[in-house]
Amino acid sequence: MLPRTRRGFWSYSLFVIGIFCLVPCSLSQEQFECLVALDEVTLVTNDTLSFPVLPVRTLDCEPNYDPGFLENWFALATSFADLVRSGGLPYDVIASYISESNLPCDVIDPPPPECNDADSGTFDFLEVLEDLLEWMMPILAVVCVGGTLAVLFLLAGCVFCCCRCYGRCGANTRSEKKVLSFEEEKLDRNVCKPIALTCILLLFTLALLAGVLLAFFSNEKSYTVVSDVLNETVVTGAEYVEECVEDADFLICQFDDVASLAVQEANYMKENLTTVTEDIVDLTTEVYGILTQVSNGLTQEKISNITDILFEIDVQSTELQDRTDSLAERLENIRIDVDSLLSACNSSEIDCSLIPDPNQLNVAADFDELPNVTQQQRDLQNTSVGSINITMEIEMGSEQIAEDTERVLTAVNLGIGDVLLEITTAREEFYETWDRIRSDIIKVLQNDQELEDCPPLDELTLGPDTNLGVIQQCGIAQAIEPIQELNFIRYWCGIAACGVAMVSVILVLTGVLLGMIGLRRKSVYERTMTSHCGGVILLIAVGGMFLFGFLLLILASLSFFMGVGVLKSCQAMEGPSYEFFTEVVDNNELWGGSLLGTLVFRDSSEVFAISEALRNCEANQTLYTALNLSNIVDVEVEFVISQEFINAVNGEVDNVTAAFIHSYQPNHFLSTIAQEELMSFVDANIDGINTTAFHEAINASLLAFDISSTIDNLVMLNETLTMNEGRRLGRRLQDIISELIDVQDNYILPIQRNLDQLEADVDELTAFIDNVVIDTSIAVDKIAFLSQMLTEEPLLHLLNPVTAGSARRIISYTRQFFRHTISEITEEVCDCRPLWVAYTDFYNTLCRDKLDGMNGFWWSIGYCALFFVPVIVLSVLVSTVYMRKKRLILFDCYTDFPRTSLNLSTFAKDEDKLITSILKHR
Numbered sequence: 001m002l003p004r005t006r007r008g009f010w011s012y013s014l015f016v017i018g019i020f021c022l023v024p025c026s027l028s029q030e031q032f033e034c035l036v037a038l039d040e041v042t043l044v045t046n047d048t049l050s051f052p053v054l055p056v057r058t059l060d061c062e063p064n065y066d067p068g069f070l071e072n073w074f075a076l077a078t079s080f081a082d083l084v085r086s087g088g089l090p091y092d093v094i095a096s097y098i099s100e101s102n103l104p105c106d107v108i109d110p111p112p113p114e115c116n117d118a119d120s121g122t123f124d125f126l127e128v129l130e131d132l133l134e135w136m137m138p139i140l141a142v143v144c145v146g147g148t149l150a151v152l153f154l155l156a157g158c159v160f161c162c163c164r165c166y167g168r169c170g171a172n173t174r175s176e177k178k179v180l181s182f183e184e185e186k187l188d189r190n191v192c193k194p195i196a197l198t199c200i201l202l203l204f205t206l207a208l209l210a211g212v213l214l215a216f217f218s219n220e221k222s223y224t225v226v227s228d229v230l231n232e233t234v235v236t237g238a239e240y241v242e243e244c245v246e247d248a249d250f251l252i253c254q255f256d257d258v259a260s261l262a263v264q265e266a267n268y269m270k271e272n273l274t275t276v277t278e279d280i281v282d283l284t285t286e287v288y289g290i291l292t293q294v295s296n297g298l299t300q301e302k303i304s305n306i307t308d309i310l311f312e313i314d315v316q317s318t319e320l321q322d323r324t325d326s327l328a329e330r331l332e333n334i335r336i337d338v339d340s341l342l343s344a345c346n347s348s349e350i351d352c353s354l355i356p357d358p359n360q361l362n363v364a365a366d367f368d369e370l371p372n373v374t375q376q377q378r379d380l381q382n383t384s385v386g387s388i389n390i391t392m393e394i395e396m397g398s399e400q401i402a403e404d405t406e407r408v409l410t411a412v413n414l415g416i417g418d419v420l421l422e423i424t425t426a427r428e429e430f431y432e433t434w435d436r437i438r439s440d441i442i443k444v445l446q447n448d449q450e451l452e453d454c455p456p457l458d459e460l461t462l463g464p465d466t467n468l469g470v471i472q473q474c475g476i477a478q479a480i481e482p483i484q485e486l487n488f489i490r491y492w493c494g495i496a497a498c499g500v501a502m503v504s505v506i507l508v509l510t511g512v513l514l515g516m517i518g519l520r521r522k523s524v525y526e527r528t529m530t531s532h533c534g535g536v537i538l539l540i541a542v543g544g545m546f547l548f549g550f551l552l553l554i555l556a557s558l559s560f561f562m563g564v565g566v567l568k569s570c571q572a573m574e575g576p577s578y579e580f581f582t583e584v585v586d587n588n589e590l591w592g593g594s595l596l597g598t599l600v601f602r603d604s605s606e607v608f609a610i611s612e613a614l615r616n617c618e619a620n621q622t623l624y625t626a627l628n629l630s631n632i633v634d635v636e637v638e639f640v641i642s643q644e645f646i647n648a649v650n651g652e653v654d655n656v657t658a659a660f661i662h663s664y665q666p667n668h669f670l671s672t673i674a675q676e677e678l679m680s681f682v683d684a685n686i687d688g689i690n691t692t693a694f695h696e697a698i699n700a701s702l703l704a705f706d707i708s709s710t711i712d713n714l715v716m717l718n719e720t721l722t723m724n725e726g727r728r729l730g731r732r733l734q735d736i737i738s739e740l741i742d743v744q745d746n747y748i749l750p751i752q753r754n755l756d757q758l759e760a761d762v763d764e765l766t767a768f769i770d771n772v773v774i775d776t777s778i779a780v781d782k783i784a785f786l787s788q789m790l791t792e793e794p795l796l797h798l799l800n801p802v803t804a805g806s807a808r809r810i811i812s813y814t815r816q817f818f819r820h821t822i823s824e825i826t827e828e829v830c831d832c833r834p835l836w837v838a839y840t841d842f843y844n845t846l847c848r849d850k851l852d853g854m855n856g857f858w859w860s861i862g863y864c865a866l867f868f869v870p871v872i873v874l875s876v877l878v879s880t881v882y883m884r885k886k887r888l889i890l891f892d893c894y895t896d897f898p899r900t901s902l903n904l905s906t907f908a909k910d911e912d913k914l915i916t917s918i919l920k921h922r
Contacts, residue, residue: 624829
């Protein structure tokens with residue numbers, strides 16, 4: 001329990017700290033769950049995420065304060081108060097109180113080193129009180145002046161009452177001891193003086209009425225139910241906290257979408273890896289299909305046969321070349337003979353038209369350009385492809401590829417499963433981290449204290465185990481309760497003061513109204529009863545104003561004393577300087593550590609300044625930045641993708657890649673020997689033989705002439721020569737015919753047989769090329785491609801875009817989300833300007849609405865008391881012209897005559913006759 005000498009300061013401190021902690025204390029303790037509907041996180045590119053923007057909030061971000069039409073009036077009162085007591089609170093006195101009362105030792109944890117001093121903690125209350133009274137001296141001086149004036153008002157009222165009872169104050173109702181002349185009687189009937197005095201009195205009375213109304217409105221403005229405003233602030237704070245929690249949950253729950261995208265990327269990687277394995281299997285299947293088709297053509301027997309064919313083609317080509325060369329020489333000789341015969345025939349009378357043109361007797365075919373197949377025959381002869389059992393190779397390769405594929409798919413399923421598990425684990429850990437952060441903050445700012453369970457205000461202590469929720473719920477509520485009670489009493493006192501002042505105004509106005517109604521152009525000795533009543537009422541009002549002035553000055557002095565003290569306290573809490581927080585609460589040197597650091601963070605070394613937080617909130621910074629919540633949890637440390645997650649994802653991807661490299665080998669689908677022999681077979685370039693050239697040569701004309709027709713024509717010519725006398729020419733012609741028949745039999749027919757054999761061999765070679773060699777070449781190309789693909793470097797080059805790219809995107813998605821989360825929490829989520837607005841609105845209620853009303857009230861009633869003086873004087877003067885006097889005239893006609901009193905009522909009632917009678921009697 002706090003010492004009684006400290007309770008005032010502690011009550012004020014609890015009240016101030018509780019106000020600031022008002023909003024955070026409304027946090028809910030419910031466990032975090034993602035149940036809100038969210039806009040989806042989308043992919044801009046394969047590597048970049050687009051996050052939805054936070055919802056637009058509608059909380060008021062500007063303070064609501066309207067001083068109304070009395071703003072300048074309140075400003076005058078505040079200026080007068082500042083003139084009386086310039087400057088701020090006596091921070092040196094407060095510092096002296098804190099240091100000398102051993103307060104830091106009770107609050108700061110761990111206590112400052114000086115608390116171990118045995119002489120520390122001595123507290124001289126009288127010395128602090130003396131310093132405080134010294135600071136309050138100008139205020140007390142004004143209060144004393146007001147009290148003195150109040151006493152003077154009371155004494156003046158007593159003197160006035162005594163004087164009035166003696167008949168010396170106000171209208172004199174007794175008879176005058178002098179005789180008025182006729183002119184004087186006429187002058188006394190003039191009403192200019194009463195009207196002038198009445199007008200002046202009305203002006204001052206209206207000014208007094210204005211003061212009464214100002215006092216009334218000021219009193220009404222100051223009567224604000226603090227608990228209602230506090231409840232409104234709590235409701236606003238609860239809405240603010242609710243929106244902050246919604247924003248935070250909105251932000252945090254976006255990790256579901258990010259995790260979904262990461263899972264989608266992992267599944268995409270799995271699909272791509274499965275596709276790679278399927279491509280490998282499909283390629284090997286295609287190779288096996290081709291090899292199955294050509295396996296019958298790659299037997300040893302077939303290879304030997306083709307080798308022999310190539311040999312025969314080579315031999316046939318050579319023979320054709322030799323025979324056509326010999327044929328060309330033989331035809332050259334025949335051409336010479338035919339030319340000679342033609343010359344002899346032309347010199348005779350024989351028709352030589354059947355003799356062929358010698359220039360046509362030549363060889364049309366040229367077999368010198370036939371392709372050379374010697375190299376192909378030699379290369380094919382050197383291959384051993386026929387010794388390979390293609391069928392067995394296919395069976396063994398198929399089994400091996402099936403085993404490799406199963407092993408790879410198992411590794412892919414396990415690896416991707418582990419990646420998905422890492423993503424799920426990262427999500428759970430992230431949500432656990434956020435839930436822990438929320439729990440830590442709520443634990444500091446929780447509010448679960450029932451009001452009826454609150455300890456008394458004197459027993460609320462500030463220390464390392466202080467719960468700010470208890471301070472908010474209990475400290476503020478109990479601190480405000482006496483303020484409300486005092487404010488209730490002050491309000492009704494103000495109403496009473498305004499009432500009595502209004503009574504005085506009403507009496508004066510009533511007296512003036514009656515006086516003016518009864519006022520006629522007659523002397524004061526002949527005023528009507530109505531005018532006389534008005535004068536009496538004015539005198540009653542004067543007596544009341546003396547008493548009311550005393551009460552108003554006393555009330556104004558007390559209100560001034562209270563108002564100036566509260567004004568200085570409120571000015572100390574006004575932004576942007578927030579002097580009280582800066583000089584006292586946030587003064588670490590004064591406390592020997594951070595006071596709020598102890599209260600909020602349970603550590604006095606953690607610096608937490610309310611003044612800085614309020615300025616930051618006014619600048620619309622986030623709650624995390626403004627309140628320096630990094631002391632509770634550093635999101636830049638907590639919300640960073642862990643290296644363990646990165647290593648786990650990369651490790652699983654590396655394992656999958658290693659499974660591909662170690663499982664698939666270039667010689668698994670087909671043995672190395674088989675691949676080499678197939679390649680050597682293809683390298684023999686059998687399909688490079690130009691069979692078309694052979695066919696063109698075979699199908700071309702052997703001779704440039706038709707040898708059979710030529711022989712027939714020559715035989716017919718020979719028969720003609722026999723029947724005539726050209727026997728000598730016939731013998732020569734017979735020789736030519738014999739040579740041509742010999743050429744036909746010994747050259748043309750063998751060459752044709754060679755061509756037929758060559759054509760058969762070429763056809764068989766062509767069929768082998770089309771059915772075996774080309775397909776084998778295609779298979780070998782695919783085998784080479786597959787073998788190259790299944791080596792380590794090309795396989796890595798194939799897998800990296802799938803595995804490393806997907807792993808990089810998974811990590812990138814998570815990293816982008818964490819960076820986005822850190823950025824949003826520190827820069828966007830929960831802008832705390834509404835918190836500053838809530839504080840400012842509450843400050844405006846306490847320190848502007850109430851304080852302005854209080855200051856305006858004492859300023860107004862002081863103004864009323866001031867105007868009581870001229871109104872009193874004028875009321876007394878006006879009452880003398882409103883009230884009727886009795887006139888008793890003493891006659892002194894002759895010195896020897898005794899004085900005689902005449903009762904004027906026995907004379908004529910007419911005034912002129914009465915005066916004439918009196919003058920004659922004199």
